[in-house]
Amino acid sequence: MTRLDYVYVGAIILSILVWIFWSNRWKKNYGMKLPKAIRKIPGFSSSVYNFHEMTTRLLRKNGCTFRFKGPWFSGMDFLMTCDPINLNYFLNTNFTNYHKGNDFRDMFEPLRDGILAADSDNWRNQRRIVHSLFLDKRFKASIERTLHHKISNALFSLLENASNSGNVVDLQDIFQRLTFDNICLIIFGFDPNCLSLDFPQVAIQTAFHEMQVAVLYRHLLPSTIWKLQRFLQIGKEKSFRKAWKVVDQFVALHISKERHKLLTHLETDFNVLTYFLTSIADEENGIRIKSDRFLSDMAFNLLTAGRDTIASALVWFFWVVGTHPSVENKILEEMKANLQTESNGKRSTSFKFEELNKLIYLHAVICEVLRLYPSLPFNHIVSIDEDTLPSGHHIPKNLMVLYSLYSTGRMEQIWGKDCLEFKPERWISKKGEIVHVPSYKYITFNAGPRSCLGKNLTFIQVKAIASAILWNYCIQVVQNYPAQPTTSVVLYMRNGFKIRLSKRFAS
Numbered sequence: 138m139t140r141l142d143y144v145y146v147g148a149i150i151l152s153i154l155v156w157i158f159w160s161n162r163w164k165k166n167y168g169m170k171l172p173k174a175i176r177k178i179p180g181f182s183s184s185v186y187n188f189h190e191m192t193t194r195l196l197r198k199n200g201c202t203f204r205f206k207g208p209w210f211s212g213m214d215f216l217m218t219c220d221p222i223n224l225n226y227f228l229n230t231n232f233t234n235y236h237k238g239n240d241f242r243d244m245f246e247p248l249r250d251g252i253l254a255a256d257s258d259n260w261r262n263q264r265r266i267v268h269s270l271f272l273d274k275r276f277k278a279s280i281e282r283t284l285h286h287k288i289s290n291a292l293f294s295l296l297e298n299a300s301n302s303g304n305v306v307d308l309q310d311i312f313q314r315l316t317f318d319n320i321c322l323i324i325f326g327f328d329p330n331c332l333s334l335d336f337p338q339v340a341i342q343t344a345f346h347e348m349q350v351a352v353l354y355r356h357l358l359p360s361t362i363w364k365l366q367r368f369l370q371i372g373k374e375k376s377f378r379k380a381w382k383v384v385d386q387f388v389a390l391h392i393s394k395e396r397h398k399l400l401t402h403l404e405t406d407f408n409v410l411t412y413f414l415t416s417i418a419d420e421e422n423g424i425r426i427k428s429d430r431f432l433s434d435m436a437f438n439l440l441t442a443g444r445d446t447i448a449s450a451l452v453w454f455f456w457v458v459g460t461h462p463s464v465e466n467k468i469l470e471e472m473k474a475n476l477q478t479e480s481n482g483k484r485s486t487s488f489k490f491e492e493l494n495k496l497i498y499l500h501a502v503i504c505e506v507l508r509l510y511p512s513l514p515f516n517h518i519v520s521i522d523e524d525t526l527p528s529g530h531h532i533p534k535n536l537m538v539l540y541s542l543y544s545t546g547r548m549e550q551i552w553g554k555d556c557l558e559f560k561p562e563r564w565i566s567k568k569g570e571i572v573h574v575p576s577y578k579y580i581t582f583n584a585g586p587r588s589c590l591g592k593n594l595t596f597i598q599v600k601a602i603a604s605a606i607l608w609n610y611c612i613q614v615v616q617n618y619p620a621q622p623t624t625s626v627v628l629y630m631r632n633g634f635k636i637r638l639s640k641r642f643a644s
Contacts, residue, residue, distance in 0.1 A: 188624040189514050192217065193544040201548065202528045215517070215537040219544040221551060222527045225577035227538060229585035231524065238519030240537065244355045247348060247381055250430075251438030262422035263435075267590055275407045277594075281490050282406075283322040284598060287315060288487050288605050291332040296610055298334055300638050305615060308455060309634040310336070312448040315602070317342050320443040324436050325391040326408035344383035345440075351377035353625050384437065392432050409439060442591060445627040446512040450599050452634050453510035454503060457559055458607070459614040459636065464502060464561065468607060471498045478608070484642065487605040490597050496604070500571055501564035503599055507581040508552070509559065514543035514628045516583070543628065545580045610638045 195203060201220035218224070227235045236256040248254040252263040270276055292315055299306045314331035321341075322328050331339045351373045355363045366374040395410040397403075405411055413426050413435070425431055458465045472478070475495040478485050493499075517539045524532040532538070549556050552563075566572050576584035582592045589595075606612070614636055621631040 187622060189541070189543040189622055189628075192515075192541050193219075193547050196541065196544045197548070200528070201550070202526070202530055204530060215539050216530060216532065217539045217541065218526075218528070218530075219541045219548060220528055221545070221575075221578045221580075223530075224540055224545070224580055224584060225575075226527050227518065227524075228577060228583065228587065232585050232587075234521050234524055235518040235538065236521060238535075238537075240360075240519060241517065245352060247384065248438055248441065249434045251434040253438045253441065258422075259424075262424055264590065266421060266424065266426065267435075267439075270409065270412060271590055271594065273412065276409075276412065277490075279407045280323055280594065280598065281601075284319055284601055285487055287319050287322070287328075287332065288602065291315070291318070291330075292602075292605075293486065293609070295332065295334060296606070296638060300610060300640050303637065305635050305637055307633040308612075308636050309448070309452045309630055312451045312602075313444070314342070316444045316448040316451075317345070319598075320440055322408070323443065324409040324439055325388075326395070326406055326410070327391055340383055341387045344380035344387075345444075347376050347380035348384065349445075349626065351380070356626065357624075385433070388433050388436050389429070392429055392436070409436065445629075446591075447595060447598050447602075449510070449512040449628050450503065450507060450595065451602055452630055453628070454506045454599065454603055455606075455612055455636070456614065456620050456630070456634060457502070457506055458603075459612045461559060464559075465607065468496075468499050468502065468604075471496055472604060472608060476604075486609055487601065488608075490601065493597060493600040493604060496600065497565060497569060497571060498561065499600055499604065500596065501561040503596060503603075504564045504571070504579075505559055505561045508546040508579060509557075510622070510628055511542040511546065511581045512628055513626070514622070515539055515541045515626075540580070542580050543622075545578070551578055607641075609641055611641050613637045613639070 196217065196219050202216065202218040202223060204216045206214050237254055238256070242248070242254045245254055250259060252260060252267055255263055292311070295311065311332065314336075318328055318330065318332050329339050329341055331337065331342050354373045363374065366372045367377075370378060392410060395405070395408075395414055398405045399411070399414055410432060413432060416426055419425065419427055458468070476485070476488050476492050517537055520532045520534060520536045520538065523534050526532060545551065547556055564572050564574075576582065576588055582589035582595075614634075618635055619632065620634075623629045623631045
């Protein structure tokens with residue numbers, strides 16, 4: 138073996154030793170064994186076990202909060218919680234004592250100094266900038282225009298073909314392609330055409346997926362292991378670096394193209410890059426908003442936030458609708474009563490954003506889907522100074538605090554004895570309005586100062602895509618299909634989402 142081989146084998150042995158230690162400590166501290174399949178391997182594996190369900194059981198057993206201390210060399214020392222009192226405390230009441238921290242930025246390297254990883258004044262300034270973008274009428278119009286274009290010219294063609302053939306299709310793959318095309322159009326004004334009849338392998342989408350897989354591994358392995366792999370450029374860290382380079386080059390190319398269009402006075406549709414490049418201000422609150430570095434960081438952060446969260450929500454939405462016929466029927470009845478279903482004597486195939494705001498029951502269904510299946514199942518922050526949580530748990534300085542959004546939606550003390558039941562009616566008041574639930578209980582879109590700026594955009598895009606599909610097609614989930622959540626940073630289905638579909642109305 139080469140010297141590199143010896144180092145790699147040593148890293149594997151160290152990982153196994155860490156796992157043995159961890160398994161024993163887990164049983165001693167939390168009163169339960171890890172599953173047999175898991176105890177045989179040195180790490181979590183999404184193919185054999187559901188990390189989110191295991192975490193939920195642990196949190197139930199330990200009063201919604203527990204502290205885990207791994208061996209000193211493992212980098213695994215954290216507090217896990219889903220307690221709303223604690224969530225409100227560190228996301229709102231004592232927000233200034235908790236930040237993303239260096240470990241988060243290290244784990245999510247490609248975010249660099251973007252809004253999703255930034256702290257302090259840098260984060261506040263970027264949040265103001267993004268908020269201004271989201272309030273711009275041209276931005277909302279751009280989202281509506283590009284989404285309707287993709288639905289009419291790409292999604293329906295693909296669904297029509299699948300309907301005519303009667304073949305099983307992977308709806309999860311379709312949604313990932315659709316939302317990736319759409320977010321690229323919104324940010325860059327460029328359509329990579331991932332959503333095509335031949336399901337092409339598009340380099341940028343593949344690279345983006347590779348990076349997500351590598352980030353997952355960074356969560357599952359002791360930090361000493363993945364950082365050693367990064368240093369040696371082996372394993373997932375090697376493919377991560379290659380994928381990152383592809384994405385970086387893609388973003389840089391489109392920034393350059395937009396600059397050229399503006400310099401040569403070529404016509405261009407509104408997109409995020411043109412918004413910043415045509416801004417009156419060259420600098421805002423110390424941020425050079427026209428610099429390549431800012432544009433690159435902003436583009437990648439919005440790409441990350443805008444693709445998978447919507448695709449994930451759509452996957453679980455159609456899983457619920459496909460397995461709850463009464464929910465589907467209520468949505469269709471509401472659409473018939475509130476939407477303009479015909480235009481110039483022809484059936485409407487998609488609907489305007491403004492119309493979709495009338496659909497209260499559909500909104501409640503989406504709320505309930507995201508309660509049980511949040512797109513981002515967990516998040517983490519780091520303490521700046523030592524602290525004591527309302528639950529009584531001591532927080533030393535620089536401790537990672539993990540909070541499970543997935544578990545929060547499944548706690549009886551928060552949602553009642555029917556917490557595991559899919560029940561959209563819990564979101565509708567007697568007056569027929571959407572019930573307000575404090576964000577620290579309904580944590581899907583985070584809470585406090587870091588609450589998600591794109592919440593309303595998420596709802597409207599999910600409504601637009603879901604209503605267009607439901608109005609035109611019947612979705613039939615493959616019989617006995619196992620809907621198992623992935624162990625990942627985004628909550629998808631482990632084996633995709635296999636369905637058959639047929640036209641709802643004869644042509």
